[in-house]
Amino acid sequence: MVLEEIETSLIMWFSYALIPCLLVDGVAVLPAPQNLSVQSTNMKHVLTWSPVIVPGEIIHYSVEYQGEYESLYMSHIWIPSSWCSPTQGPECDITDDITATVPYSLRVRATLGSLTSAWSTLKHPFNRNSTILTPPGMEITKDGFHLVIKLEDLGPQFEFFVAYWKREPGAKEHVKMVRHGGIPVHLETMEPGAAHCVKVRTFVKAIGRHSAFSQTECVKVQGETLPLALALFSFVGFMLILVAVPLSIWKMGRLLRHSCCPVVMLPDTLKITNSPQKLISCRREEVEACVAAGLSSEELLRAWI
DSSP, X not given: OHHHHHHHHHHHHHHHHHXXXXXXXXXXXXXXXXXXXXXXXXXXXXXXXXXXXXTTOOOEEEEEEEOHHHXXXXXXXXXEOSSOSSBSSSEEEOTTTOOSSSOBEEEEEEEETTEEOOOEXXXXXXXXXXXXXXXXXXXXXXXXXXXXEEEOOOOTTEEEEEEEEESSTTOOOEEEEEXXXXXXXXXEEOOTTOEEEEEEEEEETTTTEEOOOOOOEEEEOOOSHHHXXXXXXXXXXXXXXXXXXXXXXXXXXXXXXXXXXXXOOOOGGGSOOSOGGGGOOOOGGGHHHHHHTTOOHHHHHHHHO
């Protein structure tokens, strides 16, 4: 019994190895790919199928799709996939081909040289609104007292609703919409010593659906020790500037005054010891006034000459 099973298995393997292609009406054809399915997550759509195996040979596959418009208005034409016609692997990224939220039919066939298999068609048309939406990855950082978040870039069709709040009883939850991922976004200024929490979910306008919220993440800023020290140093520096600047201006003024207008000590012979009235220049008609001012007869005579 066991020997018969082994013999049967060997015969089947030998036949499969030597005659990989089927004969239909005397013409060799390849078996068609089987088990077509679409895996769709976060608007990334991948068509997969079971590979056609021919020992020692490389099988190529062609993928075509047909949307609602092609089916109703273009005589049921099929359009080759932009990335998978042909392809060697048993999968095809059809994200760029699925451009509308309508049912799409998909089909695959195998090719080996001049041999071509029949088309295998996806059992149920695919609609992108069935995609599985997952919460995005996020990175929360602190920039001083600023709460900053960076979200996973899921593509241009995604928007993000970020909820954040201070972790305390009765705290109000704030929501901010972020239109693009991959770039840091400031949420709010945190209070020292308080924990601030964040969660986020995606929204895809093209299909009108959103994901569940991500796990909540919280960050905390330490107390005010460092800011108080910085404030103290800043105050001391400001006071030093207030004192040093006027003092420097006064010192520079004195230096400039002594440099431009130095003080010269006059000899005693040039100093004025008598009344300044004796130095008045008098005209002839003012002789009497000058006499009243205390001029001597000799000085009066000199004034007349």
